Amino acid sequence: MALRMSTLFLRTLREDPSDAEVPSHRLLVRGGYVRRAAPGIFSWLPLGWLVYRNVERIVREEMDRAGFQEVHFPALLPREPYEATSRWTEYGDTLFRLRDRRNADYLLGPTHEELFTLLVKDLYSSYRDLPLSLYQIQTKYRDEARPRAGVLRGREFVMKDSYSFDIDDAGLDRSYEAHRAAYLRTFDRLGLSYEIVDAMSGAMGGSASEEFLAPTPVGEDSFVRCTTCGYAANAEAVQIAPAKPVDATAVPAAHVEDTPDTPTIATLVDLLNSREDLARDDRPWAAADTLKNVVVTLRHPDGTTESLAVGVPGDRDVDLKRLEAAVTPAEVEPFTDDDFAARPQLAKGYIGPGALGAEHGIRFLLDPRISDGTRWVTGADVHGRHVVDLVVGRDFTADGTIDVADIRDGDPCPSCDGTLTLARGIEIGHIFKLGRRYAEALDLTVQDEAGGQITVTMGSYGIGVTRAVAAIAEQTHDDAGLCWPRSVTPVDIHVVATGKDDTPFDAAEAVIGELEDAGLSVLYDDRRVSAGVKFNDADLLGAPTIVVLGRGLQRGVAEIKDRATGDRTDIDLAEVATYLTDLVRAG
Ligand code: ATP
Numbered sequence: 325m326a327l328r329m330s331t332l333f334l335r336t337l338r339e340d341p342s343d344a345e346v347p348s349h350r351l352l353v354r355g356g357y358v359r360r361a362a363p364g365i366f367s368w369l370p371l372g373w374l375v376y377r378n379v380e381r382i383v384r385e386e387m388d389r390a391g392f393q394e395v396h397f398p399a400l401l402p403r404e405p406y407e408a409t410s411r412w413t414e415y416g417d418t419l420f421r422l423r424d425r426r427n428a429d430y431l432l433g434p435t436h437e438e439l440f441t442l443l444v445k446d447l448y449s450s451y452r453d454l455p456l457s458l459y460q461i462q463t464k465y466r467d468e469a470r471p472r473a474g475v476l477r478g479r480e481f482v483m484k485d486s487y488s489f490d491i492d493d494a495g496l497d498r499s500y501e502a503h504r505a506a507y508l509r510t511f512d513r514l515g516l517s518y519e520i521v522d523a524m525s526g527a528m529g530g531s532a533s534e535e536f537l538a539p540t541p542v543g544e545d546s547f548v549r550c551t552t553c554g555y556a557a558n559a560e561a562v563q564i565a566p567a568k569p570v571d572a573t574a575v576p577a578a579h580v581e582d583t584p585d586t587p588t589i590a591t592l593v594d595l596l597n598s599r600e601d602l603a604r605d606d607r608p609w610a611a612a613d614t615l616k617n618v619v620v621t622l623r624h625p626d627g628t629t630e631s632l633a634v635g636v637p638g639d640r641d642v643d644l645k646r647l648e649a650a651v652t653p654a655e656v657e658p659f660t661d662d663d664f665a666a667r668p669q670l671a672k673g674y675i676g677p678g679a680l681g682a683e684h685g686i687r688f689l690l691d692p693r694i695s696d697g698t699r700w701v702t703g704a705d706v707h708g709r710h711v712v713d714l715v716v717g718r719d720f721t722a723d724g725t726i727d728v729a730d731i732r733d734g735d736p737c738p739s740c741d742g743t744l745t746l747a748r749g750i751e752i753g754h755i756f757k758l759g760r761r762y763a764e765a766l767d768l769t770v771q772d773e774a775g776g777q778i779t780v781t782m783g784s785y786g787i788g789v790t791r792a793v794a795a796i797a798e799q800t801h802d803d804a805g806l807c808w809p810r811s812v813t814p815v816d817i818h819v820v821a822t823g824k825d826d827t828p829f830d831a832a833e834a835v836i837g838e839l840e841d842a843g844l845s846v847l848y849d850d851r852r853v854s855a856g857v858k859f860n861d862a863d864l865l866g867a868p869t870i871v872v873l874g875r876g877l878q879r880g881v882a883e884i885k886d887r888a889t890g891d892r893t894d895i896d897l898a899e900v901a902t903y904l905t906d907l908v909r910a911g
């Protein structure tokens with residue numbers, strides 16, 4: 325195949341699109357790979373679609389190799405199965421809902437656990453039919469709150485989703501491992517670097533779950549890795565070791581102090597350290613001695629709301645993503661001025677345990693570091709006043725604990741005495757031991773050996789196919805443009821002919837003919853524009869090998885440039901096709 329730039333449906337852009345926040349989005353739009361059709365909704369142009377199809381092909385080949393069978397479900401789905409699993413409600417605003425002409429409710433599938441479960445229930449009835457793994461590669465719809473970064477987070481996107489069906493947990497373990505192994509092969513072939521991290525499994529009601537994250541600074545997920553042991557987890561899933569209770573018999577009684585103009589932790593700590601009567605004998609006061617209470621509103625899927633206060637040591641913040649993950653499917657909303665007005669016992673900036681807790685209609689949960697017997701400086705529920713030496717368990721109790729404070733580089737590892745490093749990544753895949761939640765909700769049982777009925781045990785496994793295209797771009801691009809790995813590049817070779825007369829163009833045609841005969845795909849810049857424009861476009865478009873037919877022709881050579889390394893080699897014109905064919909076949 326040879327695509328000619330003079331006729332190719334492509335316009336590269338010199339300027340960055342104004343709404344592009346991350347390099348992959350910028351470059352995929354500038355390179356004419358995708359175009360925005362609506363917020364979070366994209367059209368794929370010829371070069372983009374070639375890359376997309378390569379990614380899709382690799383994903384499919386690895387699923388097939390693992391013995392999973394491909395099916396294809398509709399994207400337009402009836403409400404009832406999602407009602408049965410509560411997800412019609414739990415998905416909240418993320419679900420695209422619609423009505424047909426008879427006023428029946430439908431949705432555009434955000435993921436398909438329900439439909440797969442029902443199909444297997446429809447056709448299978450015996451333990452002898454299992455294990456089974458089915459998959460599809462299909463367009464999904466989610467009305468994301470923050471569609472962002474181009475195809476990285478779309479409202480319409482393609483996912484490969486698989487589902488496994490087993491008679492027991494041991495079977496699920498095997499199916500899960502088979503998917504994990506297939507994912508390793510898939511992401512390796514896609515040229516992605518990735519980390520496998522523990523993920524939250526609470527929301528879907530399953531037991532174990534891991535995410536594949538492609539590390540990049542623009543990733544939306546934060547994850548940690550231990551410097552000593554093998555621990556790695558999405559920051560959402562990190563559970564710190566709860567602090568042990570301490571003895572508080574020597575702590576003086578709590579006392580309220582005037583602390584004017586101390587709305588922030590820093591101003592409070594400065595004031596404490598400037599007051600001789602409050603001096604500690606062991607060390608100066610620190611932010612970690614203060615208890616900060618953050619109040620938010622939780623909106624539950626059924627529309628009801630609830631106030632929640634989270635107490636964290638003052639040197640930490642509540643991490644919104646960790647909080648959202650901990651309370652899902654409820655959504656977190658900031659406490660507004662109206663909310664404060666409705667709860668006059670809360671003195672903004674000086675909120676203490678005295679105004680919190682079930683008796684005040686505000687559920688109060690503490691960070692696990694705040695154990696019984698620990699002493700704190702915290703708000704006295706009056707503007708300009710704080711309470712000192714307030715002891716947990718002695719002076720107040722909370723309604724429970726919640727582990728949602730931010731995780732920091734250098735924090736202790738929860739599973740050994742090492743420390744954690746923090747980085748960011750893009751979630752490219754997610755594997756999940758679902759257990760029996762969906763099978764129970766939709767009554768998927770099979771007959772067991774003894775003739776009884778057993779509920780089927782399921783797993784679900786996703787890969788973001790369109791997201792993977794952008795993740796690859798994100799990890800491989802450089803300042804000049806895209807830089808595709810051979811496995812997914814839209815074309816094997818980008819041929820550039822430069823010069824005013826026909827010689828380089830004739831030479832290019834000859835080389836391209838040979839490359840096509842050898843089965844290589846070629847993008848040929850046959851435009852009569854300046855060499856500079858062509859070189860810039862070749863760098864922007866990112867084919868792994870660029871062949872220049874220009875000045876070198878006088879010496880009988882073509883110049884071969886490796887897009888990724890920038891290395892250049894002159895090759896005799898007669899050898900070019902063989903040389904390039906070997907290069908491409910070597911992978
Ligand atoms: P995220 O946390 O990024 O919203 P998720 O955990 O909701 O993703 P899953 O339900 O696990 O996503 O979906 C499986 C895979 O589908 C994800 O690992 C990701 O690669 C991809 N994916 C999910 N949402 C989107 C989206 N809005 N746009 C593109 N790809 C997506």
Ligand code: MG
Nearest residue numbers: 535751753754
């Ligand atoms: Mg996920």
